Amino acid sequence: MTAIGIDLGTTNSVVATYDPERKRSRLLTVGGERKVPSVVSVHRRDGRDELLVGRNALRWAMNDPENTILSVKRLMGRDFTDPAVQETRRQRSYRIVPGPDDDPRAHVMLLDEVHAPAAVSAFILEYLAGGAAQTLNAPVTHAVITVPAYFEEAQRKATQEAGERAGLVVKRIIDEPTAAAIAFGYEATDLDRRRVLVYDLGGGTFDISLLNATRDRQGQPHFQVIEFNGDTWLGGDDFDALIVERIIDWVRTNAETDPSGDPEFMFRAKEAAEEAKRWLSEHDSADILLKYAYETAEGTRGDVAMSLTRAEFEAMIEPRVDRTIKLIRTVLDEQNLTSYDITDVLLVGGATLIPKVYETVEEFFGKDKVRRDVDPMECVAIGAAILANTLHGVRCQSCGTVNDESADACAECEHSLVNARSAGDTHVHDVTGMALGINAVKGSHRDTFVPIIPRNTAYPMGEPIRHSFALTDGKRIRVPVYEGDSMRASENREQGVIEYELPQEIDVHSRVDVAFMFDRNRVLHVTITVPGTDFELHEKLRFDAPRTPPVPPPPENRDTADSTDLIFAQEMTTEFLCDYEQYLDPPQAMKIRADLDLAQQTILFAEPAERRRMLSVLESDLFNSGPASALLLADHAAERATGDEAIRLNQTIASVKNAHREGRRSVVDEQVRYLRVLVSAIRNQDVPEIPDAEDYAGLLRLLDS
Amino acid sequence: MEPHLAGTERRLLSELTRLDLDTETLVETLVEALDRLDLLDRHLDAGARETSEVRAITAQLSSALAAHGAVELIGARGERAAPDTHHVVDVTDAAGLEADTVVKVVKRGVRYRGTQLRPAAVVVSSGKGAQA
Numbered sequence: 001m002t003a004i005g006i007d008l009g010t011t012n013s014v015v016a017t018y019d020p021e022r023k024r025s026r027l028l029t030v031g032g033e034r035k036v037p038s039v040v041s042v043h044r045r046d047g048r049d050e051l052l053v054g055r056n057a058l059r060w061a062m063n064d065p066e067n068t069i070l071s072v073k074r075l076m077g078r079d080f081t082d083p084a085v086q087e088t089r090r091q092r093s094y095r096i097v098p099g100p101d102d103d104p105r106a107h108v109m110l111l112d113e114v115h116a117p118a119a120v121s122a123f124i125l126e127y128l129a130g131g132a133a134q135t136l137n138a139p140v141t142h143a144v145i146t147v148p149a150y151f152e153e154a155q156r157k158a159t160q161e162a163g164e165r166a167g168l169v170v171k172r173i174i175d176e177p178t179a180a181a182i183a184f185g186y187e188a189t190d191l192d193r194r195r196v197l198v199y200d201l202g203g204g205t206f207d208i209s210l211l212n213a214t215r216d217r218q219g220q221p222h223f224q225v226i227e228f229n230g231d232t233w234l235g236g237d238d239f240d241a242l243i244v245e246r247i248i249d250w251v252r253t254n255a256e257t258d259p260s261g262d263p264e265f266m267f268r269a270k271e272a273a274e275e276a277k278r279w280l281s282e283h284d285s286a287d288i289l290l291k292y293a294y295e296t297a298e299g300t301r302g303d304v305a306m307s308l309t310r311a312e313f314e315a316m317i318e319p320r321v322d323r324t325i326k327l328i329r330t331v332l333d334e335q336n337l338t339s340y341d342i343t344d345v346l347l348v349g350g351a352t353l354i355p356k357v358y359e360t361v362e363e364f365f366g367k368d369k370v371r372r373d374v375d376p377m378e379c380v381a382i383g384a385a386i387l388a389n390t391l392h393g394v395r396c397q398s399c400g401t402v403n404d405e406s407a408d409a410c411a412e413c414e415h416s417l418v419n420a421r422s423a424g425d426t427h428v429h430d431v432t433g434m435a436l437g438i439n440a441v442k443g444s445h446r447d448t449f450v451p452i453i454p455r456n457t458a459y460p461m462g463e464p465i466r467h468s469f470a471l472t473d474g475k476r477i478r479v480p481v482y483e484g485d486s487m488r489a490s491e492n493r494e495q496g497v498i499e500y501e502l503p504q505e506i507d508v509h510s511r512v513d514v515a516f517m518f519d520r521n522r523v524l525h526v527t528i529t530v531p532g533t534d535f536e537l538h539e540k541l542r543f544d545a546p547r548t549p550p551v552p553p554p555p556e557n558r559d560t561a562d563s564t565d566l567i568f569a570q571e572m573t574t575e576f577l578c579d580y581e582q583y584l585d586p587p588q589a590m591k592i593r594a595d596l597d598l599a600q601q602t603i604l605f606a607e608p609a610e611r612r613r614m615l616s617v618l619e620s621d622l623f624n625s626g627p628a629s630a631l632l633l634a635d636h637a638a639e640r641a642t643g644d645e646a647i648r649l650n651q652t653i654a655s656v657k658n659a660h661r662e663g664r665r666s667v668v669d670e671q672v673r674y675l676r677v678l679v680s681a682i683r684n685q686d687v688p689e690i691p692d693a694e695d696y697a698g699l700l701r702l703l704d705s
Numbered sequence: 706m707e708p709h710l711a712g713t714e715r716r717l718l719s720e721l722t723r724l725d726l727d728t729e730t731l732v733e734t735l736v737e738a739l740d741r742l743d744l745l746d747r748h749l750d751a752g753a754r755e756t757s758e759v760r761a762i763t764a765q766l767s768s769a770l771a772a773h774g775a776v777e778l779i780g781a782r783g784e785r786a787a788p789d790t791h792h793v794v795d796v797t798d799a800a801g802l803e804a805d806t807v808v809k810v811v812k813r814g815v816r817y818r819g820t821q822l823r824p825a826a827v828v829v830s831s832g833k834g835a836q837a
Contacts, residue, residue: 032820043788045805056788059824063786063793063805263795264811267826291741292748301748 003142003171004028004132005179005384006125008159010073011203011237013038013124014378015132016385025183025382030131031055035377040123041068042111049111053127062263065093069108071204072124074232075117076162077155079494079547080106084232103544105154118158122165129168142169142405144388146380149175149209149228149433152483153495154543156522169406171391172422173521176200177209179383180348181223184374185213195341196223197328199361200348200380204235206324208331213344224431226456229331234320236351242316243273243308250306251294257302259294268293269304276308281355285309314356321360328364345370352376391422394520418519419460431456436516436524439480439489439548441472441701443613447551449482449489450702452516464517464527469700471512472624475502477528478698479514480548481541494548496541498526499698506530507669509626512700563603566611569618570599576622576632583628583660592621620701627656630672630679637682649678729817732776736815736823739766743810770815779814780825782807790814790821795828804832 007014012035018025027034031054041057041064043050052060061068074088080098085106089096095109099116107114125145133140147159156173163170177198184196194213200206207230211223247269251259259265268290276286286308292301332338345365352358353376362370375382393402398415402423409416435451442448452467471477478499484492515527528537573596581589595617602614623629631653638649652675659667742763749756770776779790786793786805791814799808807827814825 041788045785052788059792060788061793063796063829264809264828267794267811292744 001142002133002136002138002140003144003385003388004129004140005381005386005388006128006143006145007176007179007381007384008073008121008125008128008145008147008162009038009202010071010205011038011235012036013128014381015128016378016381017132017136018382018385018389020389025385027378027381028132028135030128030135036124036128036131038073038124039068039070040072040110040120051123053123066095067110069094069110069120072108072117072120075106075108076121077117077152077158077543078106079104082106082493087233099544101544102546104547105544116158118162119165121159121162125162125166125168129166140168142171142388144172144174144179144384144391145170146174146176146179146384148205148207148230149177149225150207150230151175152434152493153436153481153522153524153541157541157543160521160523169404170521171388171405174384174387175209175225176207176348176380177211177225177228177346178223179381179387180346180374180379181211181213182383182386183379184344184346184371184383185223194343195337196344196346197331197342197365198346198348199324199328199352200230201324201351201357202235202349203237203351204233206231206234206327208324208328210331210335210337210342224456224458225433226431227331227335228433229327229334231323231327234323236349236354238320239277239317239351239354240270240273243276243313244269246308246312246316247272247288247290247304247306250304251302255294255296255302257294257297262294265290265294272304277313277354280308280310280313281353283310310355317354317356321357324357325360325364339365342369346374346379347372347376348374348379350377390424392424393422394420395423396420418525419462419517420520421460422520431458432518432522434483434485434492436481436483436495438467438514439482439494439699440469441616441696441699443616445609445613446696446699447488447490448702449484449487449492452514453518455485457518459518459522460520461517464515464525466513466515468703469512469514470703471502471508471510472620472696472701473698474508475504475506476500476698477502477512477700479526479528479700481524481526489548490551496543497545497548498528498539498541499545500528500537500539502530503535506533506535509624511703514700563611566599566603566615566618569615569622570596570603573599573618573621576628580628580631583631583657584625588625588628592625595621627660627668627672630675631656633679634675637679641682645678645682649675649682652678725818728775729822732770732773732815732817733822735766735770736778736813739763739770740812742766743813775818777816779816779821780807780810780812780827782810786825786827786829790816790824791829792824792826793829794826796831797828798833799830800834802830802832802834804830806830806832 005016014035015028015030016025017028030036033055036054037058039054039057041052041060043052043060057068070092075085078085085096096106097109097114099105099107100114107116108120129140143163145159145163147156160170160173180198181196196211196213198209198211208228209225210227211225213223248260251257272288272290276288279286288304288306288308290304293304294302296302342365345361347358347370358370358372394405394417395402396410396413396415396417397420399410399413401410401412403411403417407417432453432455435455436453437449437451440448440450450467452465478497480497481495482489482492483495486492510530513529513531517525519525524541526539526541528539529535573592577592599614599618602611634649634653638646641649652671656668656671656675659671742759746759746763770778784807786807794811797808806829808830809828810825811828812826815822
């Protein structure tokens with residue numbers, strides 16, 4: 001087994017390896033480069049299509065921009081409608097489309113074929129693994145891949161899928177700041193009780209992560225990402241672009257012509273800008289000389305001959321550097337911390353080599369806290385490599401056998417490895433950045449977010465976290481899973497859905513328990529059970545299912561309507577209790593009485609939203625109370641029914657009542673089912689006076705609502 | 706191997722590596738000078754006195770580099786561009802030229818002892834005028 005660490009970046013990717021015996025890490029060159037552009041393109045020649053990855057793809061980009069996929073990481077696991085995807089569409093030339101078969105996630109077009117971003121990332125990972133294998137002269141089989149700390153469930157899953165598509169056993173998906181901290185931590189001598197801020201300014205993105213680092217009694221370091229923020233469109237490439245813009249301005253001013261539409265000029269200007277940026281890291285001034293660079297108004301070729309001082313360059317980039325500091329303040333404020341509470345600042349990403357950048361960070365935190373002894377271009381890959389070569393399998397919690405990372409169950413005792421820990425674990429604990437939960441119905445609110453795994457939960461989790469719900473739609477259940485911090489589901493990000501039809505033998509009034517658990521890779525395992533039965537469903541999240549439709553706005557004049565509706569529902573429910581109490585279980589009857597008392601208070605004192613919630617509760621009492629509700633609906637339907645329908649309906653009503661009197665539960669259930677079919681047929685014709693309970697399309701309902 | 710011979714071999718290898726790196730730098734610098742001469746040649750006024758001299762120096766420098774067995778210059782008008790050796794700066798419609806044919810060399814590429822020091826930066830034909 002050969003394991004590598006991969007920093008799968010938005011702009012560039014880096015691969016490293018680690019020798020645990022010698023405690024030495026090293027970067028692996030791929031295609032002769034230490035930093036591989038995360039780009040995929042196609043070379044069409046003589047009727048053949050050759051896939052290009054890395055530097056070659058970038059070189060060919062101008063030739064076929066529509067088939068050159070840049071920064072696909074921005075699309076990983078995101079919906080087509082996501083603002084980040086729409087921004088990428090504006091910035092890039094290749095086509096970004098919704099997925100096939102109602103898959104809401106963004107896909108890309110490559111040679112007129114639709115590809116998931118995970119498939120494009122797989123091309124990059126395959127290229128990286130192949131190049132690493134060539135450098136190591138051994139096949140690469142396993143990898144640890146890094147992702148930004150803000151990556152959500154669907155994005156992490158897409159990254160893992162990409163690794164597997166590339167033929168790799170993914171030992172761990174790890175947060176980039178955690179990987180950087182591992183690289184740093186192994187070299188540090190005093191890491192106890194540190195609070196580390198990772199400042200990651202890459203080519204195209206800026207990420208800040210706040211980590212707590214401590215050592216346990218055995219001296220092992222623990223890291224927890226406790227806060228993160230950033231800007232997905234701010235990076236070192238912006239600084240190059242500012243210099244290019246300055247060169248263009250120079251030409252506009254001195255030659256009164258605009259050279260920005262000339263690709264050859266832009267190529268040379270960009271090269272000169274990169275060179276000037278490097279030069280200015282060590283010198284006070286850079287000369288930018290481009291002979292015959294642009295066409296003058298007279299038709300001759302003009303030269304660019306300008307200089308750029310470090311002070312000018314720093315003034316140009318200052319607003320962007322200041323923005324990074326502003327984002328740091330936000331992160332610190334979120335945690336009620338100040339710069340004094342931070343013990344270490346790790347600089348990650350090539351742009352942190354610019355003096356203005358690291359000096360600004362040093363000024364904010366104090367020079368002694370900012371660590372520049374870790375190579376900012378390499379540390380994420382090195383941290384991943386350390387982990388890749390420290391972890392050596394998964395230890396079965398039942399028998400202690402160490403299994404390969406690809407195994408789902410123990411080879412020795414077949415015990416599930418879902419919550420097993422890695423063998424040789426470095427005790428690195430990532431925590432969830434946002435709560436993960438489901439969209440459920442609370443009262444009449446169908447847009448409620450019910451967190452199940454709270455924010456800042458460490459994983460792998462020792463045991464699942466469970467939450468109880470009721471059904472709203474007979475046997476059908478639909479559990480949309482969201483990630484976020486808002487109490488409204490629609491304000492969080494939908495990750496996927498679980499849909500299932502419960503077996504016939506399950507009572508529609510049963511409690512349903514939903515349990516979530518994250519394994520060591522933060523892969524979500526969902527278990528749905530019905531207490532008191534053998535029913536247990538282990539279901540995987542469907543990431544490609546259509547998203548939950550938006551909640552319709554309430555109709556106008558709803559407030560007045562709510563009061564009237566609630567009074568009507570209160571009267572109906574009182575009658576219902578009077579006429580059908582004998583068919584209710586005693587706890588059901590007690591609940592309905594309590595609901596009626598509450599409804600009276602609500603009519604008198606409550607806000608419109610609370611009246612709507614109460615209306616929904618009473619409607620549920622009326623229409624979801626087992627045989628009693630079935631008889632209510634049947635009696636109303638019987639008043640309208642004629643001929644054979646009326647005879648069948650009345651016979652079935654009598655059967656239900658007889659069976660209930662005789663205590664024959666199974667017959668009651670069977671006849672109630674038949675009754676519902678008959679009522680349904682008649683209602684489809686016309687039974688207008690019974691208001692419909694709201695259709696929640698299988699969403700679960702909070703038990704206490 | 707005798708210890709003193711192993712030491713000598715190590716020193717020799719180190720010296721050869723240093724020489725290789727020095728040569729790489731020299732080659733890159735010379736190719737950059739060639740680029741500037743190419744640029745000058747392209748943009749000198751028609752009939753300028755210096756034209757023939759510039760061309761002579763360019764040819765002399767190119768020949769000297771080409772004569773070095775380990776150096777290979779990349780990028781010439783008319784050749785087919787390839788992603789591993791050419792960086793496409795622009796694409797243009799050119800009559801009678803197949804797609805990816807080099808129309809203009811913006812910067813020469815160079816390979817030394819099989820290792821590409823830099824690709825050629827080129828403008829290529831789109832192939833749209835190939836039938837013309």
